[in-house]
Amino acid sequence: MGDNGVKQTRRQFLSACAIGTAGMALGTGVPAQMEQKKCTIERIELFPVRFPTVMRFKFLESPKGATGRASVMIKVTADDGTVGWGESIPSQRWSYETLESAVSTLDHYLIPVLIGMDPFDLDAIHAAMNREIGPGFSTGAPITKAGIDFALHDLIGKSLGRNLAELWDRTTPETLTLSWTLNPVTLDEVEPLIEKGQAQGFRHFNVKVGPDPEFDIEMCRIVKRLVPDGFLWGDANGGYDLETALAVAPKYADIGMDVFEQPIRANQLTGYQALKRQGALPIIMDEGVVSPEDLNTFIALGCCDGVAMKPCRCGGLVSARTQIEILQDRGLLFLGSGLTEPDISLAASIILYGAYDLKSPAALNGPQFLGTSVLSNPFKPVDGAIRIPKGPGLGIQVDESAVMTLVKQSKATV
Numbered sequence: 001m002g003d004n005g006v007k008q009t010r011r012q013f014l015s016a017c018a019i020g021t022a023g024m025a026l027g028t029g030v031p032a033q034m035e036q037k038k039c040t041i042e043r044i045e046l047f048p049v050r051f052p053t054v055m056r057f058k059f060l061e062s063p064k065g066a067t068g069r070a071s072v073m074i075k076v077t078a079d080d081g082t083v084g085w086g087e088s089i090p091s092q093r094w095s096y097e098t099l100e101s102a103v104s105t106l107d108h109y110l111i112p113v114l115i116g117m118d119p120f121d122l123d124a125i126h127a128a129m130n131r132e133i134g135p136g137f138s139t140g141a142p143i144t145k146a147g148i149d150f151a152l153h154d155l156i157g158k159s160l161g162r163n164l165a166e167l168w169d170r171t172t173p174e175t176l177t178l179s180w181t182l183n184p185v186t187l188d189e190v191e192p193l194i195e196k197g198q199a200q201g202f203r204h205f206n207v208k209v210g211p212d213p214e215f216d217i218e219m220c221r222i223v224k225r226l227v228p229d230g231f232l233w234g235d236a237n238g239g240y241d242l243e244t245a246l247a248v249a250p251k252y253a254d255i256g257m258d259v260f261e262q263p264i265r266a267n268q269l270t271g272y273q274a275l276k277r278q279g280a281l282p283i284i285m286d287e288g289v290v291s292p293e294d295l296n297t298f299i300a301l302g303c304c305d306g307v308a309m310k311p312c313r314c315g316g317l318v319s320a321r322t323q324i325e326i327l328q329d330r331g332l333l334f335l336g337s338g339l340t341e342p343d344i345s346l347a348a349s350i351i352l353y354g355a356y357d358l359k360s361p362a363a364l365n366g367p368q369f370l371g372t373s374v375l376s377n378p379f380k381p382v383d384g385a386i387r388i389p390k391g392p393g394l395g396i397q398v399d400e401s402a403v404m405t406l407v408k409q410s411k412a413t414v
């Protein structure tokens with residue numbers, strides 16, 4: 001991002017958006033009539049925590065057991081006093097970023113170059129971050145950088161008195177439908193877990209599969225029997241080898257699975273081509289899609305039918321919006337997902353998916369798995385749907401005393 005060597009004026013950017021040049025959609029997208037305020041980033045504070053969990057989830061465990069959901073909450077203050085909140089949410093069993101690496105990356109490399117910059121100039125912000133932490137295969141440390149991106153979007157919105165969706169010249173519905181995540185250890189657990197979700201009004205289920213195909217197929221049969229009309233979304237998180245993935249895909253199709261996400265490891269591109277060619281189910285990518293360039297390449301190579309979007313995985317909202325526009329322009333599937341987000345990252349995802357007219361249930365399972373909130377008005381799903389914040393920026397009010405309480409509670413594990 002920001003490395004295409006093309007600097008756009010705000011007007012050029014807006015006209016590029018208007019004609020759907022999605023690959024160029026860097027920048028805030030603030031409509032021209034909303035004049036940005038002149039300010040600079042004065043202070044960036046970090047609050048590393050672990051949100052306690054209320055149910056088992058394999059990605060929130062470590063050698064020490066269930067250690068909670070890591071988060072580095074980020075408070076950015078501009079020199080005019082405007083504040084924006086963001087959040088980096090590493091999950092070391094999902095990708096290589098950790099709570100400790102996020103804090104050290106922010107402290108030693110990103111914050112020093114961001115102080116004094118214009119918070120409205122997201123092109124320059126991302127270019128600076130990408131210069132300090134270089135790429136691997138794709139954008140380096142994208143989960144860490146997403147926290148800064150969220151905080152600046154919140155700050156811009158707060159400064160202008162506009163919700164994120166309004167900054168993008170879009171509207172959002174009142175609520176977003178969610179799916180319930182099933183991550184059972186034994187088949188006996190499947191029915192009670194479904195009942196638990198149904199008791200809270202959930203009607204759609206995201207099933208964690210891989211690596212045991214026999215267990216997985218039986219689990220999916222049970223889910224389809226108990227929830228025949230629900231959207232059944234299988235996610236292997238790269239847990240199968242290609243041979244197994246090719247063998248199970250037609251069986252999942254017979255059972256009635258709707259989409260098959262990340263069947264194999266992200267770097268097995270010829271394997272993705274084979275799965276897409278097989279055509280048993282729509283093949284969805286997640287882990288490997290970080291920047292818009294990655295997505296364009298995977299599409300050109302015929303690797304996928306769509307993407308499970310996650311702004312927290314993509315370096316933030318600038319990248320995620322561009323990718324959604326690419327998917328929509330190409331008529332590919334845009335699914336909404338997450339990394340078991342706590343409050344702040346959750347707000348960013350909810351507004352993004354609402355603003356871009358997400359058609360299928362969003363796999364945002366933070367409210368399912370996490371036991372506390374730092375918001376004055378916590379998100380609570382009702383009838384399997386969650387309210388979309390309408391206020392300025394991310395539309396949330398962070399309770400700083402709750403943040404400090406969680407920081408203290410987390411000290412033993414941070």
Ligand SMILES: [Mg+2]
Nearest residue numbers: 235261286308
């Ligand atoms: Mg996934």
